[in-house]
Amino acid sequence: METTKKLIRKKSLEKLYAALSMSRKVYAPVVADDNRVEYKYNPEFSAITFDHIQSTLSVKNLVFPKVENLIYFTNHKTESSVTEVDVSRIPEVVLWGAHPCDAAAYDVLRSIFCWDTKDQFFSKRLEKLTVIGLACHQSDDYCFCTSVGLAPDSAKGSDILLSRLKSGDYQAEILTEKGNAVAGLSPGLFEAMPDEGVLTADVKARFDYREVTKKLTGAFKHPFWVANSLRCIGCGACAYVCPTCACFDIQDETRGLNGRRYRSWDSCGFGLFTLHTSGHNPREVQSQRWRQRIMHKFSYMPDRNESLGCVGCGRCSRGCPVDMNIAEQLTALQTI
Amino acid sequence: MSDNIYKPYLMEIENIIEETSDVKTFRLKFKNTDEAGRFAFKAGQFGEYSVFGEGESTFCIASAPTRKEYIECTFRKAGRVTNALAKLEIGDTVGFRGPYGNTFPIDEWEGKNLLYIAGGIALPPMRCVIWNTLDLRDRYNDITIIYGARTVGDLVYKHELKDWEERPDVKLITTVDPGGQTPDWKGEIGFVPTVLEKVAPSSANAIAILCGPPIMIKFTMPVLKKLGFQDKDIFTTLENRMKCGFGKCGRCNVGKVFVCKDGPVFTYEQIVAMPEEY
Numbered sequence: 001m002e003t004t005k006k007l008i009r010k011k012s013l014e015k016l017y018a019a020l021s022m023s024r025k026v027y028a029p030v031v032a033d034d035n036r037v038e039y040k041y042n043p044e045f046s047a048i049t050f051d052h053i054q055s056t057l058s059v060k061n062l063v064f065p066k067v068e069n070l071i072y073f074t075n076h077k078t079e080s081s082v083t084e085v086d087v088s089r090i091p092e093v094v095l096w097g098a099h100p101c102d103a104a105a106y107d108v109l110r111s112i113f114c115w116d117t118k119d120q121f122f123s124k125r126l127e128k129l130t131v132i133g134l135a136c137h138q139s140d141d142y143c144f145c146t147s148v149g150l151a152p153d154s155a156k157g158s159d160i161l162l163s164r165l166k167s168g169d170y171q172a173e174i175l176t177e178k179g180n181a182v183a184g185l186s187p188g189l190f191e192a193m194p195d196e197g198v199l200t201a202d203v204k205a206r207f208d209y210r211e212v213t214k215k216l217t218g219a220f221k222h223p224f225w226v227a228n229s230l231r232c233i234g235c236g237a238c239a240y241v242c243p244t245c246a247c248f249d250i251q252d253e254t255r256g257l258n259g260r261r262y263r264s265w266d267s268c269g270f271g272l273f274t275l276h277t278s279g280h281n282p283r284e285v286q287s288q289r290w291r292q293r294i295m296h297k298f299s300y301m302p303d304r305n306e307s308l309g310c311v312g313c314g315r316c317s318r319g320c321p322v323d324m325n326i327a328e329q330l331t332a333l334q335t336i
Numbered sequence: 337m338s339d340n341i342y343k344p345y346l347m348e349i350e351n352i353i354e355e356t357s358d359v360k361t362f363r364l365k366f367k368n369t370d371e372a373g374r375f376a377f378k379a380g381q382f383g384e385y386s387v388f389g390e391g392e393s394t395f396c397i398a399s400a401p402t403r404k405e406y407i408e409c410t411f412r413k414a415g416r417v418t419n420a421l422a423k424l425e426i427g428d429t430v431g432f433r434g435p436y437g438n439t440f441p442i443d444e445w446e447g448k449n450l451l452y453i454a455g456g457i458a459l460p461p462m463r464c465v466i467w468n469t470l471d472l473r474d475r476y477n478d479i480t481i482i483y484g485a486r487t488v489g490d491l492v493y494k495h496e497l498k499d500w501e502e503r504p505d506v507k508l509i510t511t512v513d514p515g516g517q518t519p520d521w522k523g524e525i526g527f528v529p530t531v532l533e534k535v536a537p538s539s540a541n542a543i544a545i546l547c548g549p550p551i552m553i554k555f556t557m558p559v560l561k562k563l564g565f566q567d568k569d570i571f572t573t574l575e576n577r578m579k580c581g582f583g584k585c586g587r588c589n590v591g592k593v594f595v596c597k598d599g600p601v602f603t604y605e606q607i608v609a610m611p612e613e614y
Contacts, residue, residue, distance in 0.1 A: 070342040075388035080429035117582045120339040220611045247586030250579045254389040274577050274587055277415040282613045300592040
């Protein structure tokens with residue numbers, strides 16, 4: 001589809017939001033009491049932030065919930081049975097104000113969940129999701145999107161991309177049919193775009209991901225991993241806040257004879273993640289697990305999934321309790 | 337047909353064999369005959385077996401694809417799921433998803449001598465391909481099976497070992513570790529590598545299939561090399577912890593190789609190229 005650029009005034013955004021909220025769930029960022037930014041369903045428009053640098057959690061939960069039921073079952077000896085989860089009940093959701101790193105992360109997740117075999121839960125949620133992206137007009141020292149092939153104004157993954165103008169109004173770039181459908185709800189709100197530049201954050205490139213990928217090919221036994229993971233306490237916070245981490249666990253839960261089998265977020269940083277029943281563990285120490293995290297994202301995924309497992313959002317570094325900084329490590333990896 | 341890749345087939349336990357004090361074999365039959373008709377697998381593939389309420393566990397399909405009416409699995413009581421499985425009775429229901437993974441390239445082995453070497457509970461992942469090649473017996477040349485366990489009591493498939501021993505077209509050598517023999521034990525006494533060295537099968541026009549605990553593999557490999565086997569002609573299976581079975585959950589990879597997708601069957605040539613992460 002041919003993309004179009006329109007002007008949408010700040011006050012028209014409220015009308016667009018109201019129109020969307022009538023028919024769909026809208027997931028938008030608000031500033032919580034402790035000043036952290038979190039996404040909520042259908043908040044008051046006045047509470048929505050347009051100035052945040054990064055939410056604490058990513059928005060991957062829209063397509064990969066923390067806990068997702070896979071089947072329901074009844075456990076009754078000879079008469080056990082399985083009931084399907086009805087994916088047709090997955091609702092339409094509009095994600096409002098996702099930064100370009102988070103919007104791009106959906107493609108990365110697709111490269112995992114739809115690689116080889118297609119995961120219907122993920123696919124259905126993505127199909128029902130419309131992304132209204134919000135280009136970044138500011139950033140912080142943790143942001144490194146430009147080092148991983150993205151930019152503060154990347155359109156990848158967005159159906160409509162909003163970019164702030166000097167006037168405080170927004171440019172709305174309508175990128176897909178889904179975006180067109182959303183814009184079509186209130187066509188009167190979109191005006192002709194004047195010749196005016198958008199405000200874009202200046203995120204300096206710190207490393208070249210292609211160089212990192214190249215370097216990692218022969219780096220499995222390098223002392224780098226031990227030296228750079230001594231601090232790691234294996235808490236898994238990095239994976240929890242990461243928009244592209246997709247490793248999961250599958251567990252059963254029962255009440256009486258009835259139960260569910262669900263999957264839940266997991267992390268390669270945990271020692272139990274790869275532990276065999278025999279007691280053998282292929283990744284028994286933290287340095288092996290840290291290496292897996294970096295290798296998976298920057299070497300194995302480019303090779304196997306044709307995607308890079310990182311969008312440069314910087315959340316893992318902001319959230320790390322022992323201040324491990326992934327951008328610093330990747331920069332250092334270029335020259336090992 | 338369900339689009340849900342996590343939905344298991346419902347299987348009825350048709351038969352249970354107590355192989356050892358803590359190892360059992362289940363014969364499983366599809367409850368739904370349409371599913372049974374559509375199901376197909378090849379030697380080497382595995383599945384996720386589940387007890388509803390306890391979870392899923394990964395093991396190979398231990399029966400041969402040439403026997404289509406059922407599948408069999410053999411497991412040791414070790415963790416939560418296998419302990420729950422062991423408590424089930426004939427007629428009970430279990431879940432099964434699969435088949436997953438790659439296969440032994442038995443078509444490429446036609447006309448060759450086959451040397452199977454297994455230790456302990458590692459005979460089950462090999463039983464499928466052994467029976468598969470025995471059921472197509474005239475396609476292969478000599479078939480030799482060397483099977484060892486710690487003690488006589490730890491040998492699995494005792495009823496089948498007897499069949500194989502009596503077959504003129506199979507050479508079976510069983511062995512137990514020193515001290516593991518019983519007074520009436522007629523097989524070899526000694527570790528698998530030592531027995532292999534003694535039997536010394538020729539590597540000419542031969543394929544070796546090796547499954548066992550890491551320590552056995554470590555000491556058997558040099559013997560195979562000494563006998564002249566090339567890395568590309570030695571096959572084994574890798575086992576890593578898995579949840580999904582189709583390359584998504586993130587657990588089983590050895591470097592960039594997914595055991596669940598690219599394996600579980602690998603040649604030794606492939607294994608030596610992998611990082612040590614298995």
